[in-house]
Amino acid sequence: MTNAVDTVLSGLADIRDQVEEFYRDLHAHPELGLAETRTSARVAERLRDWGYDVTDGLGGTGVVGVLSRGTGPTVLLRADMDALPVREATGLPYASTVTTTDRNGDEVPVMHACGHDVHVSCMLGFARLMALAEDAWRGTLVVLFQPSEENGDGANAMLDDGLTDRVPRPDVAFAQHVLPYPAGYVGVRPGAFLSAADSLRITLYGRGAHGSMPHSSVDPIVLAAMCVLRLQTVVSRELAPTSPAVLTIGSIRAGTSPNVIPDTATLELNVRSYDDTTRAQILDAIRRCVRAEAQASAAPREPEFETLTTFPPTSNDADTAARLDRVFRAHFGDAATTIDLQTASEDFSEIPDAFGTPFCYWGIGGTDPDRYAEAQRKGTVNQDIPVNHSAAFAPVVQPTLDTGITALVVASMDWLASEGS
Template structure:
C-alpha cells in the first residue's frame, strides 16, 4: 500500500477550510476587540479553552498563569506542539476598524492604559485554533499527539518561562517539534522562512541612579541624578560600537528616562529603562557586563556614594529555528502555496521568548534536541498594499505600519486562511502518517 504524501494529506485536510473560516474569523475579531495585557489574559484563555474542548482536546487551563494547553492523542507517533500567544500591548488603537479595541485596563503603576492587539497575537491564536479544528476533524490522516498551547505574557518575555517552570513538558510530554508563526507587514497570502538567527536575543534592564536632592538655586549642594543619568545614556549608546565585534548584529537602546516632578527641585533619583539585543549570545553577555560597568562608572564620577540599582527585568535567547525541520516545513509550504508565495526572511532585531520551548530553555525544562520551526506570515491585504505610498515594493514595505504601531491592522480575510493552512501543513509534516 502506498501512503499518501504530506502534500496530499494537507490538501485533503484543507478541503474543510471554508467550513471553519466563519468561526475562526469570529474568534479573531472577538479577541481583537477584547484584548488583555500580559498576565491578565483570562477571557482570551477561556475562549481558546472552549474552542479546543469543543474539538475533543483534553484542555488544562491555568498553566504558568493564564496559559492553556490542549492535548489531542491520536495513536502512537510524534508529539507536535503548536504555540500561539494570548496577550496584547498597552497601545491605543488607531486603525479605524469596526472591531477596533476601545479597552482600557490598569497598567504599570495602577493607571489605566489603552490596550490593543498591535502585534497580531489575535490572528496567531485564531490560526492555531482553526488548524487544530481541521486536524481534529481529519484524524484519519495522521497519527501522534497534537498539543496546542496558548501562551500568556509573550510581550513581557515571561510567559514561556512561566509555563515551562509550571511543568509544561513534564505534565504534557516532551514535544518532538514546536511550531509557531508571526504576522509581519508584507503581502497576505505569503509566508517567509529564514536561516540562522531569525530574531535577536534580548536583555532588558531597569536602572535606578541615586543622587542628593535639593534646591535648583544651589546645585553645588546637591548631586543631580538627572545629569548622571543623562551622562550614562550618552555612554550607553556608544557601547555597541566599542564593546562588540563589528560582525555581530547588536543594538542598545535606552527607551525610558524619568526623574523629578518639578523644574526647581533636584530629585533624589532618576530611573532608566533600556534593552540590549543581539544575534549572538556572546555579544549579549559582553554588552550586559558593559552596561553594569558603565552605569557604575558614571555614578561614581558624580560623587554619590550610593551605588546604582541595576535589575534584569527580562531576557530572551536568539531565535534560531532548527535548520532541518525548517527546510522540511518550508518544502511543505512550497508544495501548498507555490514557491512564489514562500519568501526568504532576513534576520531581525525583534525578539521573542519562543526559543525557550526548544534547546534555549534546556535549563528550565531539562530536555535537549527539541527542534523549533518559526516562520513569518504576511498580513497586508491588497487594498492596504495599493494604498501604501511608494513606487517599489521596498518603498511600500517601509511605509506600512509595523508591528506595535497603533495603526497595525492585519487583513483578516486574506491573512487568516493562509495562517490556518500554513499551520496545518507544518503540523502534518511533523506528525506521523496513517
C-alpha cells in the same frame, strides 16, 4: 504527504466564516497578559467540543489541547493570547474599546496591537481541521495557547505549573507570528531569527542642592546625560560591525522642580542581541560605563542595576528550518521565502528548550498586498505600513488567516502525515 495536506485543507472553506467571526470577536475583546480569562475559556470550550484532551489554567490562563491518532511523532504548536496596553486607532468596525486595570493598578486601554488574535484564530482553525481529518495523520498533536508573551513570563509560568509533566514530550515544536509583510507571505529562517531582549532600570545617585548652588551638589541629571551619551558608543564602538545589536534608552526620570537639583535619576533601557556572547558583552559594558561615569562625577553611591524583563534569543534548529523551508516553498511557491533577521523578541523558545526539543519559528504577512506594493514602489514602507505594537496595526483578515492556518497544517503534516497519504 501532499495528498494528506490537501485532505486536511479540504475542510478550510467550511470553517472559514467561523474562524473569521472568532477573530473579529477576539480582536474586539483583548486581554492583557495573565488576564486572558475570556480568551482561554473560549479556546478550551472549542477544543473540548472537538475531542481534544484539555488542560486549562496552566500558568494562570494557559490552555493545552492534546489529540492522539495512534502511533507516530508528537508535534507541539504554540499560539500566544495576550494583548497590549495600547489605545486602538485602526478605525475598524470591530476595533477594541476595552479599558482595564493593569498589574500596577493603572487604568489602561487594551488592543491586540501585535497580532496575537491572528495567532489564536489560526491555531483554532488548524486544530479544527486536524480533528476533522482523523484518517489523514498519525501521531500526537499538542496545541498550546500561551498567556503573557508580551511580558516575557507566560512560557515560564506554564513550565513552573508543570507543563512538561502534563503533555507528551514533543519531537518538534512550532510557532508563527504575523508581521508587516504582504498577506500571503510565509518566511522561515535557519539559526538566529528573533533577538534576545533585556530591559534594565539604572538608578543613579547624586547629592541634591538648590539650583542656584550647583557647586554643593553632585548632579544626577548631568550624570544621567553623560551615561546616555556614553552608552551610545557600546554598540557603535565596542561591537564588530558584523554583530547586530540595539541599545535604546527609553526613559529618563529625575527631579520635580526647575530650581532643585535632585538626589537621584533613573534610566530605563533595552538591549537587543542575537547570541549569548554579544549579549554578555553589552550588559557588562553597560555596567562598566555607568559605574565609570558615576565615579567620574564623584557620586556618593554606586549605581543600582535592576533587570525588568528578559527574553531569550530565538534561534531555529537548522535541520528543522531547512525541512520547513522546503515544504513551504513546495506548497506556497513564490510566497515562501527566507525571512529577514528580526529585532523583536519572544519567550516561546523556553518551552521547547524545557523539553529538549528542536523547534522552528516562522513569520507570515498581514499587510494588504496592494498597499504594501504601493509603499514599496514609493520607497515608503517604513513610513506607510503600520508595524506590530502600533495603534494602527490591523492585519487584513484574508488571506492572513488562511495563510496562517495553512502554514500550520503544512508544517505539522510533514511530521504527522500517514504513510502513503
